[in-house]
Amino acid sequence: MNHSGSSFHTALKSSIVITCAKGITPYLKEEVLSLGLPILAESVASIETEGTMVEAMQLNLSIRTGHRVLFLLQEFGARNPDELYAQVAKMAWENLIPEDGYLCVTSSVANPTVKDSRFANVKCKDAIVDRIKKKCGRRPDSGPERCGVVIDLYWKGDGCRVYLDTSGEPLSRRGYRKIPLQAPMQETLAAAVIRATGWSGNGNFINPMCGSGTLAIEAALIALNKAPGLIRSHYGFMHSKGFDESSWRVLLQKAQEQIKKACAGQIIASDIRPEAVLAARKNARAAGVESWIEFKTGDYAAIPIPDGNGVIILNPEYGERLGRLKELGEVYKGIGDFFKKKCQGYRGYIFTGNLDLAKKVGLKARRRIPFFNSKIECRLLEYNLYEGSGRR
Numbered sequence: 001m002n003h004s005g006s007s008f009h010t011a012l013k014s015s016i017v018i019t020c021a022k023g024i025t026p027y028l029k030e031e032v033l034s035l036g037l038p039i040l041a042e043s044v045a046s047i048e049t050e051g052t053m054v055e056a057m058q059l060n061l062s063i064r065t066g067h068r069v070l071f072l073l074q075e076f077g078a079r080n081p082d083e084l085y086a087q088v089a090k091m092a093w094e095n096l097i098p099e100d101g102y103l104c105v106t107s108s109v110a111n112p113t114v115k116d117s118r119f120a121n122v123k124c125k126d127a128i129v130d131r132i133k134k135k136c137g138r139r140p141d142s143g144p145e146r147c148g149v150v151i152d153l154y155w156k157g158d159g160c161r162v163y164l165d166t167s168g169e170p171l172s173r174r175g176y177r178k179i180p181l182q183a184p185m186q187e188t189l190a191a192a193v194i195r196a197t198g199w200s201g202n203g204n205f206i207n208p209m210c211g212s213g214t215l216a217i218e219a220a221l222i223a224l225n226k227a228p229g230l231i232r233s234h235y236g237f238m239h240s241k242g243f244d245e246s247s248w249r250v251l252l253q254k255a256q257e258q259i260k261k262a263c264a265g266q267i268i269a270s271d272i273r274p275e276a277v278l279a280a281r282k283n284a285r286a287a288g289v290e291s292w293i294e295f296k297t298g299d300y301a302a303i304p305i306p307d308g309n310g311v312i313i314l315n316p317e318y319g320e321r322l323g324r325l326k327e328l329g330e331v332y333k334g335i336g337d338f339f340k341k342k343c344q345g346y347r348g349y350i351f352t353g354n355l356d357l358a359k360k361v362g363l364k365a366r367r368r369i370p371f372f373n374s375k376i377e378c379r380l381l382e383y384n385l386y387e388g389s390g391r392r
């Protein structure tokens, strides 16, 4: 496959790698399959599928749990940086990158001749801009910002794969978090956590301790079937020559048409700190879902829980970045009492990075689903809160 050999054909299929946070692959796989694309391979933090550039654009628009959509341009062998330069310089970059554009090269390198992956980035970038200068008389600017064309180099041993990073900025930056508070959950992680609860819009979604509102906002997007990519207007693929703008407009139009008119259940977000509730509301407004979330200020235990069923999910502080352990032990115990007394009929969830604190809840978890929040190993603990069940 050689997409940059002549011109850049949006109709040609290529391998597409989608990266994600460690442990999120099962949820990402479901999303990719639901778009009708195959799973060719998977690792702990990525999956490989195949498709056209239009399908890569669709992935950027639709997936909730992935970080970057990498479209394979070329694969070759290179034993050292000089061979890398020679191979990269053979590719017809003048057909892909505007000479007056901006280029960023990122990489993941494990080659014995390269001590610092930044050196591989520079070698790759030099080969690209030298080639464009030779063919077009001028060279694009380059640097670390992901505001133009982003090229990703994956170099392991003697094998190199050169990708177009079609996302540019990672997809976890949906663009709605205007006011991030302390210890916010990454948007893609929040979406994966909601998928793990099985909630897709039926029943209520209650998120006390909402902080900047990420879980409630992602829940509203899921319930309304609103593609997260509709919130963002900027992607890496838009900067390459041959960007198929009319296909992109069609994808946007279809995604708009698929948005539901209303949420079936109630979505409630609350926090004890008024400034958190204010931030969550502003973030929800930026995501276009403010009117579908009820915001309340107060202690989680004092917020009325509507009759019915659904999911109640709390992401309390867990001492790694915030809070003190002893005090937090009382908070976790309180959540157990709250679940028992006030949340019957619901499925209760606690997302935490501290399993010792989780023991203070005093209820038997039905499932303990592993996740990673950056480098911290976390668990989503599930409690069945039917009358008389799940008690110790």
Ligand SMILES: C[S@@+](CC[C@H](N)C(=O)[O-])C[C@H]1O[C@@H](n2cnc3c(N)ncnc32)[C@H](O)[C@@H]1O
Residues within 6 Å of the ligand: 181, 182, 183, 184, 185, 186, 208, 209, 210, 211, 212, 213, 214, 215, 270, 271, 272, 273, 276, 298, 299, 300, 301, 315, 316, 317, 318
């Ligand atoms: C780890 S943060 C939640 C982060 C959130 N998932 C996000 O994405 O921004 C925990 C939140 O719990 C809130 N909180 C702590 N104690 C509370 C209580 N007793 N009642 C309600 N909220 C509380 C804090 O104000 C904080 O915003």
